[in-house]
Amino acid sequence: MKTLFWIQTGACGGESLAILSAEAPSLEALLTSHDLEMLWHPSLSCAPMKRFDELVAAIASGTQRLDILCVEGSLITAPRGSGLFDSYNGRARIDIVRALAAQAGHVVAMGTCASFGGVHAASPNPSDCLGLQFDKDKPGGLLPADWRSGASLPVINVSGCPAHPHAMTQTLAALASGMSLPLDALNRPQAFFSTLVHQGCSRNEYHEYNIEDAHLGGPACMFFNLGCQGPTTQAVCNDDLWNGVSSKTRAGVPCFGCTAPNFPREADLFATAKVGDIPLRLPAGVERARYMAYKNLARAAAPPRLKTRKTDV
Numbered sequence: 001m002k003t004l005f006w007i008q009t010g011a012c013g014g015e016s017l018a019i020l021s022a023e024a025p026s027l028e029a030l031l032t033s034h035d036l037e038m039l040w041h042p043s044l045s046c047a048p049m050k051r052f053d054e055l056v057a058a059i060a061s062g063t064q065r066l067d068i069l070c071v072e073g074s075l076i077t078a079p080r081g082s083g084l085f086d087s088y089n090g091r092a093r094i095d096i097v098r099a100l101a102a103q104a105g106h107v108v109a110m111g112t113c114a115s116f117g118g119v120h121a122a123s124p125n126p127s128d129c130l131g132l133q134f135d136k137d138k139p140g141g142l143l144p145a146d147w148r149s150g151a152s153l154p155v156i157n158v159s160g161c162p163a164h165p166h167a168m169t170q171t172l173a174a175l176a177s178g179m180s181l182p183l184d185a186l187n188r189p190q191a192f193f194s195t196l197v198h199q200g201c202s203r204n205e206y207h208e209y210n211i212e213d214a215h216l217g218g219p220a221c222m223f224f225n226l227g228c229q230g231p232t233t234q235a236v237c238n239d240d241l242w243n244g245v246s247s248k249t250r251a252g253v254p255c256f257g258c259t260a261p262n263f264p265r266e267a268d269l270f271a272t273a274k275v276g277d278i279p280l281r282l283p284a285g286v287e288r289a290r291y292m293a294y295k296n297l298a299r300a301a302a303p304p305r306l307k308t309r310k311t312d313v
Contacts, residue, residue, distance in 0.1 A: 002020055002034075002067040002176045004099060005055065006041040006110075009093045010086055010120050011073025014162030015110040015184035016043045021243055022165035030169050034176040039066070051125060053089075053240045060099040068099040068175055069104035071097055072128035074113035074120040085127050093125040094142055097132070101143060105150040106175050107132070108158060115157035115188075116261040117141070121267055131157075133187065137261035138233060156181065161258035166240055168186075168194040188234075197230035197247075197255045198223075198283070200238030207231075209302035210295040216270070221252045224279060227270045 019027055031038055038044070058064035075094050076086035083092030087188070095197050101107050109132045112118040115134050120129040131141040133155035139145035148154060156175075158167050171189050182190045198204065205214070207221035214225045222228035230238075233255055233296065237247040246310055248255055256269050273280040278292050 001037050001070055003037050003039050003065055004068040004070065004172070004176075005059065005104075006070040006072065007093070007097060007100065008042045008113070009071060009073035009109070010076045011113060012044065012119075013072070013093065014169065015072045016041070017164040018165050019168050020165075022169040023244065024166055025169050027169060027171055030173055030176075034173050034239055036068075036172070037175045039064075056096060056100065059092070059103050062103060066100065066103050067105040068172065069100050069107045069170075070110050071101075071114045071132055072110045074117050074127075075121070075132060076127045076129050078128040078143070080127065082127075089156065097142065101132075101147075101149070102154075103150070106156065107149050108152060108156045108171065108175070109133070111163045112159040112161045112258055112261075112263055115155075115159040115186075116263070118161060119264060122144065122264055129158055131261075133157075134261060138188070153181075154187045156183065157171070157186055158186055158192070159186075159259040159261075160235065161256075161263060164192065164242070166242065168237065175229075184234075188259075190234050193234040194257065195231045195234065195236060195239055197212055197235050197237050197249065200251050201230055202238075203249060206306060209306055210297060210299035211262045211302055211306050216252060218252075223248070223272065224274075224277075225272055226254045227256075227268065227272050228254035229260075229281075230255040233257040233260060235259045 040052055054102060055064060060065045077083050077094060078085045084295065086093045109115040113120055114132050116131040116134045117129050117289050120127060133141045133143045133147060135141050150251060160170050184190050184193055186298035203221045207223060211220045212224040213220040213222055216226065223231055230249055238249065241247055278288065282288060282291055
């Protein structure tokens with residue numbers, strides 16, 4: 001049986017809440033069907049904190065095996081690198097994380113905060129937050145860039161704000177089963193970060209014909225005017241719908257790019273920066289001149305039904 005220890009640092013608890021809605025597998029099925037023992041979870045464990053202390057000491061000394069360490073939340077290093085702004089019993093949590101990581105077979109950063117710093121690392125970042133092995137998009141966070149776990153892997157970044165429930169449970173299932181887990185350049189599991197939020201979006205046809213909403217509440221694309229980052233963000237939100245039902249774009253909210261290392265961007269989340277009439281950031285592999293020409297032609301060829309639906313809303 002594999003063992004799992006979950007610790008929260010500078011966190012809102014979003015990943016702990018999100019994983020409860022997983023269905024494939026559910027958290028219960030993950031633990032019962034994959035021989036995975038949850039040693040500790042700050043919200044789900046019913047034992048007193050004395051048990052937490054005992055487990056941390058046993059893992060650090062090597063008397064308790066730790067196969068998977070999950071870290072939720074940004075790593076708070078202030079003041080002056082001591083980490084004491086986020087402490088437990090007088091000990092900085094970053095020191096506890098370092099001690100646990102040194103003994104873990106695998107270390108998983110659950111959510112963008114743990115992966116890259118996230119919301120707490122946004123400017124002016126008064127708590128000097130960073131990710132577990134990245135500082136935004138720069139390798140090296142609390143742990144150095146060349147750090148490796150007992151299984152000779154870097155920290156596995158399951159980013160998102162919060163992370164997708166199935167990205168979390170399926171990553172843990174793969175690790176518990178000893179399966180290979182290919183990672184991308186940001187050490188995210190490729191299975192969940194190789195497609196774009198744009199793929200599967202219910203507004204794609206409007207995007208292709210350059211029919212864009214200028215205000216929230218319409219059915220058209222939000223990429224050109226409302227800050228949607230779906231065409232540039234790698235995630236499964238529209239491929240594996242949340243709770244099997246919906247996603248941000250399907251609910252009429254722009255994708256904010258929450259799986260990316262630079263989330264949240266230092267700009268209006270509901271506005272699109274442009275060069276002329278074209279977004280400053282284009283989908284990967286697109287040339288600006290050709291994109292501009294294509295969009296002009298596409299809008300002229302848009303089916304009347306799309307223009308009518310856009311006007312009627």
